[in-house]
Amino acid sequence: MRRLSVFNHVSLDGYFVGANGDFSWAHNGNDDPEYAEFVAGNAGGAGQMLFGRVTYELMARYWPSPMADQHNPAVAKGMNRMAKVVFSRSLAEAAWSDTTLVRGELVSEVCKMKEQQGPDMVILGSGSIVSQLAPEKLIDEYQMMIDPVALGKGRTMFEGMTEKLTLKLVKTRVFKNGKILVTYEAT
Amino acid sequence: MRRLSVFNHVSLDGYFVGANGDFSWAHNGNDDPEYAEFVAGNAGGAGQMLFGRVTYELMARYWPSPMADQHNPAVAKGMNRMAKVVFSRSLAEAAWSDTTLVRGELVSEVCKMKEQQGPDMVILGSGSIVSQLAPEKLIDEYQMMIDPVALGKGRTMFEGMTEKLTLKLVKTRVFKNGKILVTYEAT
Numbered sequence: 001m002r003r004l005s006v007f008n009h010v011s012l013d014g015y016f017v018g019a020n021g022d023f024s025w026a027h028n029g030n031d032d033p034e035y036a037e038f039v040a041g042n043a044g045g046a047g048q049m050l051f052g053r054v055t056y057e058l059m060a061r062y063w064p065s066p067m068a069d070q071h072n073p074a075v076a077k078g079m080n081r082m083a084k085v086v087f088s089r090s091l092a093e094a095a096w097s098d099t100t101l102v103r104g105e106l107v108s109e110v111c112k113m114k115e116q117q118g119p120d121m122v123i124l125g126s127g128s129i130v131s132q133l134a135p136e137k138l139i140d141e142y143q144m145m146i147d148p149v150a151l152g153k154g155r156t157m158f159e160g161m162t163e164k165l166t167l168k169l170v171k172t173r174v175f176k177n178g179k180i181l182v183t184y185e186a187t
Numbered sequence: 188m189r190r191l192s193v194f195n196h197v198s199l200d201g202y203f204v205g206a207n208g209d210f211s212w213a214h215n216g217n218d219d220p221e222y223a224e225f226v227a228g229n230a231g232g233a234g235q236m237l238f239g240r241v242t243y244e245l246m247a248r249y250w251p252s253p254m255a256d257q258h259n260p261a262v263a264k265g266m267n268r269m270a271k272v273v274f275s276r277s278l279a280e281a282a283w284s285d286t287t288l289v290r291g292e293l294v295s296e297v298c299k300m301k302e303q304q305g306p307d308m309v310i311l312g313s314g315s316i317v318s319q320l321a322p323e324k325l326i327d328e329y330q331m332m333i334d335p336v337a338l339g340k341g342r343t344m345f346e347g348m349t350e351k352l353t354l355k356l357v358k359t360r361v362f363k364n365g366k367i368l369v370t371y372e373a374t
Contacts, residue, residue, distance in 0.1 A: 012331070012354065012371075013343040014201015025351060134337070144199070146333075148356050148371060150321070152348030156200040161339030164212060167199065169335050169365035178356035182367065184199075184335060 002114050004050075005141035006123040006130055007042070008157055012146070015154025016125055021058055025149045027071075029177030038175070043078030047120045050110075053088035055125030060096035083119075087129060110138050127157040134158065134165050137186050142167060148178035189301050191237075192328035193310040193317055194229070195344055199333070202341025203312055208245055212336045214258075216364030225362070230265030234307045237297075240275035242312030247283035270306075274316060297325050317344040321352050324373050329354060335365035 008016040009026035017023055029035060051059065059079065062068050068076040084099040087106050094101040102109050110133060113121065123129055123139070133139050158165065167184035174180050195203040196213035204210055216222060238246065246266065249255050255263040271286040274293050281288040289296050297320060300308065310316055310326070320326050345352065354371035361367050 010199075010201075012197075012201070012329075013345040014197075014199070018351075028353070131339070142199075146369070148354045150343075150345040150348065150352040150354070152318070152345050152351070156337075158200040158337040158339050161337065164205070164339070165337040166215075167335045167337070167365075169361070169367065172359065172361055172367060174356070174359055178354075180356070180359060180367075180369065182333070184365075 002116065002118055003120045003140045004110070004114060004123070004133070004138060005120070005143060006139055006157070007143040008125060008145070010144045010146050010157075011154065012148065012150040013152070013154070014156045015151050016127060016157050018151040018154040021054075022151075022154075023058075025151065026145070026147055028147070028149070029175070029179055030072075032175055032177035035175045035177050035179065038181075040074045043075040045078070045082070045122075047122050048083045048085060048118060049079075050121055050123045050126070050129065051084065051086045052126035052129040053086060053091055054128070056084075056086040056088070056091075056094070056096070056099075058125070060094075060099075064096065085113075085121075106132055107136055107138065114138065125157075127155050127159050130157040131160045134186075135161060135163055140186055142184040144182050144184075146180045146182060189303065189305055190307045190327050191297070191301060191310070191320070191325060192307070192330060193313075193326055193344070194330040195312065195317075195332070197331045197333050197344075198341065199335065199337040200339070200341070201343045202338050203314060203344050205338040205341040208241075209338070209341075210245075212338065213332070213334055215334070215336070216362070216366055217259075219362055219364035222362045222364050222366065225368075227261045230262040232265070232269070232309075234309050235270040235272060235305060236266075237308055237310045237313070237316065238271065238273045239313035239316040240273060240278055241315070243271075243273040243275070243278075243281070243283070243286075245312070247281070247286075251283065272300075272308075293319055294323050294325065301325065312344075314342050314344040314346050318347045321345065321373075322348060322350055327373055329371040329373075331369050331371075333367045333369060
């Protein structure tokens with residue numbers, strides 16, 4: 001069984017993106033060497049990335065661009081290299097390198113994928129995907145990088161869930177730049 | 188200068204109350220002895236509590252009730268005993284023990300209060316108050332008890348802020364029940 005996790009930056013008011021998809025706040029503190037090492041380590045991973053359409057389109061615009069290569073060369077290389085899946089019924093094509101477009105019903109598609117052979121999978125961003133898979137207990141691990149900033153407005157990755165979801169805290173790691181990486185498992 | 192802090196439970200999606208003011212989730216894990224000791228210590232404090240109307244009315248109904256005395260006797264005693272201030276223009280009276288009703292403009296009233304002699308002040312709940320005082324840099328410290336639960340719906344205490352608020356992480360404390368107490372200061 002392949003493991004499915006989610007990794008997201010989260011503001012103090014619970015948002016993984018601010019108003020108008022603003023994600024600039026998550027890049028603060030990149031000059032902390034220990035944190036930079038963590039980020040580079042993530043970018044060197046061998047997993048498969050899963051996206052909803054909105055996050056996919058944001059990332060497909062940014063990561064292959066010269067700006068990304070300038071500001072975050074290691075991460076950009078990793079993001080462009082790794083295998084990607086986007087779940088969407090409306091997307092006509094998915095042109096970002098090594099992307100599979102999946103049009104089927106989300107929950108059953110992810111069930112199938114978990115049973116197939118392959119690398120572990122990680123969801124980035126993609127609140128609509130997380131809030132549908134979490135209640136089905138299909139997400140094994142939640143990694144949240146809690147950033148020391150409140151945004152006032154944004155989207156949470158649990159938006160639309162109708163039942164509370166209780167998780168189990170398994171790890172915390174505090175960085176000098178004030179970010180806290182918290183890891184939870186499904187219960 | 189009196190110090191003003193805020194203390195709130197916060198869900199993984201950033202809410203200090205769930206839908207319809209639901210706060211039951213924050214009481215999970217009260218059986219962790221170390222956590223119970225922390226809660227009892229808080230209830231024994233000597234500060235003054237500040238509320239917006241919505242939180243005040245919720246708490247004024249709960250804490251003097253027999254139910255509170257049964258479930259949380261130490262906290263109920265503290266909540267009923269401590270001095271309270273509620274900011275409201277619409278409230279006709281504030282009948283909960285030792286409450287001062289303040290009708291003036293929030294920011295200037297809090298400025299005055301900070302300059303007066305007296306105990307330190309703490310805001311509980313009261314998102315509308317926090318989101319107005321935070322941008323004015325009137326809140327010195329933010330204590331958030333991050334509970335291992337996602338609610339799907341609720342209110343954040345930074346709702347309505349139009350600018351990002353960057354804070355400085357000063358302390359973290361992990362409890363066995365999976366709650367994490369994080370403390371930030373204004374920058």
